[in-house]
Amino acid sequence: MTVENSGDFRARIRTSFGRQAAMATIGAELTRVEHGMVEIEMPFDVKLTQQHGILHAGIIAAALDSACGFAAYSVIDPSASILTIEFKVNLMSPGRGERFLFRGEITKPGTTIIVADGRAYAISDGPAKLIASMTGTMMVIRGREGITG
Template sequence: MSDETERDFRERIRRSFARQGAMRTIGAELMRIEQGMVEIEMPFSESLTQQHGLLHAGIISTALDAAGTYAAYTLIDADASLLTIEFKVNLLSPGRGERFLFRGEVTKPGTTIIVFDGRGYAISQEAPAKLIASISGSMMVVRGRQGIQD
């Protein structure tokens, strides 16, 4: 992959991410974009918790799905887009931390379907990063569909 192509996919992902109201709402930021891998971080916010004060499972799932989707975006043509077609999240530990890191990685690239996996971590100053969730999912590559473009 040429330097120009690599810059192009990074810039395309940054533009797309900036248009996501959901990511703004949860305070998520793109932290790392590599071919086949993306990391998103977000701070803890009480407004995103469930009744026990833990990060809500829906927020964890949303961030993991976004990380996997953008990891897949690094591998598709500029004229294509992606839609999630399925995912499964395993919640492994309570979502308790000062910040959260969500990493998505492409497991199986494809021209029509892309499979991804991801991990979510709780980060705090007192302890090492703790694995709180994992995801496996798949994306459909979309081309030429009205209203769905990058």
């Protein structure tokens, strides 16, 4: 994977994640930041469920989008930012668990467009269970007023 000089991408991602009110609202935490890969975790909360008591698809999509977006952020130059321009989510199993893990990984880096894949896991007793996958397309933003880091 070829990428631009990303400087201290971990600090930039942690700072940017800290400004993301949506992730704070759902109780999500940034738990792992690597070059080209980010993990976000959150505990189960009944306030985030749908009518059957399982994690709402919109919450899953939001957390996967953030994981993929920050993975993309890890491979761009420090003066640029990222915006999601498209994603598709496959919901494969009900979101039942004590905790949830959302992993975003870069599939195809680029200078303008980046493709990332995400996986969501439910964690309880026993092995983690894959509950959803995402493919997302991110656009690298440079020099746009109001959109930085």
